[in-house]
Amino acid sequence: MSHFEFMLRHWEEVLQVTLEHVLLVAVAMGIATLIAIPLGIALTRRRALRVPVLGLANIMQTVPSLALFGFLIPVPFIGGIGRRTAIVALVLYALLPILRNTYAGIAGVDPAVIEAARGMGMTPRQLLWQVELPLSSAVILAGLRVATVITIGVATIAAAIGAGGLGTFIFRGVSMVNDQVILAGAVPAALLAILADVSLGWAERRLATK
Amino acid sequence: MTITPESDNQGSGRFAIECRHVWYRANGARPRVADLNLQITRGETLVLLGRSGSGKTTALKLINRLLEPSEGAVFVENRATTEWDPIRLRRGIGYVIQEAGLFPHLTVAKNVGLVPKLEGWPAGKIQARVEEMLTLVGLAPREFSGRKPRELSGGQRQRVGVARALAADPPILLMDEPFGALDPVTRTELQREFRRLAQRLGKTIVFVTHDVREALLLGSRIALLAEGKLVAVRAPAAFLSSPEPEVKEFLASLQEPAGGEAQ
Numbered sequence: 001m002s003h004f005e006f007m008l009r010h011w012e013e014v015l016q017v018t019l020e021h022v023l024l025v026a027v028a029m030g031i032a033t034l035i036a037i038p039l040g041i042a043l044t045r046r047r048a049l050r051v052p053v054l055g056l057a058n059i060m061q062t063v064p065s066l067a068l069f070g071f072l073i074p075v076p077f078i079g080g081i082g083r084r085t086a087i088v089a090l091v092l093y094a095l096l097p098i099l100r101n102t103y104a105g106i107a108g109v110d111p112a113v114i115e116a117a118r119g120m121g122m123t124p125r126q127l128l129w130q131v132e133l134p135l136s137s138a139v140i141l142a143g144l145r146v147a148t149v150i151t152i153g154v155a156t157i158a159a160a161i162g163a164g165g166l167g168t169f170i171f172r173g174v175s176m177v178n179d180q181v182i183l184a185g186a187v188p189a190a191l192l193a194i195l196a197d198v199s200l201g202w203a204e205r206r207l208a209t210k
Numbered sequence: 211m212t213i214t215p216e217s218d219n220q221g222s223g224r225f226a227i228e229c230r231h232v233w234y235r236a237n238g239a240r241p242r243v244a245d246l247n248l249q250i251t252r253g254e255t256l257v258l259l260g261r262s263g264s265g266k267t268t269a270l271k272l273i274n275r276l277l278e279p280s281e282g283a284v285f286v287e288n289r290a291t292t293e294w295d296p297i298r299l300r301r302g303i304g305y306v307i308q309e310a311g312l313f314p315h316l317t318v319a320k321n322v323g324l325v326p327k328l329e330g331w332p333a334g335k336i337q338a339r340v341e342e343m344l345t346l347v348g349l350a351p352r353e354f355s356g357r358k359p360r361e362l363s364g365g366q367r368q369r370v371g372v373a374r375a376l377a378a379d380p381p382i383l384l385m386d387e388p389f390g391a392l393d394p395v396t397r398t399e400l401q402r403e404f405r406r407l408a409q410r411l412g413k414t415i416v417f418v419t420h421d422v423r424e425a426l427l428l429g430s431r432i433a434l435l436a437e438g439k440l441v442a443v444r445a446p447a448a449f450l451s452s453p454e455p456e457v458k459e460f461l462a463s464l465q466e467p468a469g470g471e472a473q
Contacts, residue, residue: 119300121299121325121328126328
């Protein structure tokens with residue numbers, strides 16, 4: 001039996017865990033974006049914060065993902081078993097690429113353009129919304145793309161702490177020593193990652209040429 | 211920008227811009243502007259001439275408060291720049307820089323209409339003003355309004371930069387080597403047009419350049435800066451016969467064959 005037959009036979013369950021997976025990724029990315037973009041903007045205003053904040057986000061990224069999920073289980077309020085802990089871990093993973101690109105995107109705007117804008121009497125808020133963010137949107141979106149692809153991959157591990165998602169099949173397949181079951185989780189996860197990469201990459205190119 | 215009534219400890223009324231004992235130091239380094247005293251009369255075109263690093267751009271940025279004096283004060287319309295709300299001050303001062311500093315993500319029309327929009331003009335009035343300004347700088351509005359800056363030549367970009375600076379009808383215009391990056395033919399063409407425009411509009415213009423020919427062509431007076439200090443301020447005719455060695459050095463570059471920096 002090819003693994004496609006397995007997937008077809010269990011399509012309802014595959015669809016359900018795929019939706020769980022997408023939900024985990026979407027919620028984590030939403031929270032990470034709401035934290036990392038404003039924080040990235042703040043770093044361009046107070047450059048002294050750049051080294052400690054980016055350093056901390058870097059360290060988060062270096063912690064092995066399975067270990068991070070494990071570390072969070074005993075933490076009160078945000079920890080424990082289940083979806084909430086998984087989302088916290090995924091957010092921590094997604095922060096760095098978004099943060100770094102937001103900072104780099106805004107810091108990379110042509111200084112002459114910024115100076116012209118200030119010289120014309122733009123307020124700091126107008127400068128941000130009308131000049132800095134539009135001109136760095138492609139770079140920021142590139143960060144979101146990287147973060148999304150990473151999160152789709154890391155979210156497969158969320159099943160280890162009972163958060164569901166496509167990792168459910170992968171872990172089940174590993175314990176059953178059954179490739180078909182592993183692939184029923186791994187193939188949709190890979191397809192999701194490719195889909196996110198291609199569509200966000202397309203949006204990024206559109207912004208870049210605008 | 212309205213002309214504020216004179217009061218004590220303010221600038222004297224005849225000048226659009228007045229620098230009094232202005233020093234500017236960045237982090238304790240060698241002063242970039244040292245004890246600058248300069249009065250700029252309404253409606254004149256004052257050229258700040260100097261080599262790279264002579265402090266001319268710094269002096270310009272002290273006028274629209276992109277920089278603040280370390281000592282002394284710069285008065286604009288009789289009020290010290292540090293007393294002005296910087297946003298209000300800058301909205302009343304047009305600013306043109308090298309390569310124009312156009313917003314690459316906005317069309318020509320949006321670039322030119324930016325300050326009127328920030329000032330809350332109604333859309334119809336902005337559009338009319340944009341067309342008027344583009345026509346003024348010799349760009350057909352129908353052809354150029356919808357273009358992005360990257361679809362323009364260097365000379366066209368610089369024209370848009372001038373149109374943008376003039377859009378909200380500021381009484382003062384600051385220009386930082388606006389024609390510096392252009393080829394010689396385009397530069398000469400823009401200089402001639404700009405001279406006519408300046409005479410017609412009656413704005414107070416402060417124009418920074420390192421090109422002595424440009425200074426002689428455009429300035430009603432020329433202020434020569436060297437190492438942050440003001441060496442001489444003279445009308446072009448008197449400038450040509452100035453005794454100061456720094457002036458002579460600059461004038462010597464006029465004798466050089468075409469192709470030198472001052473060309």
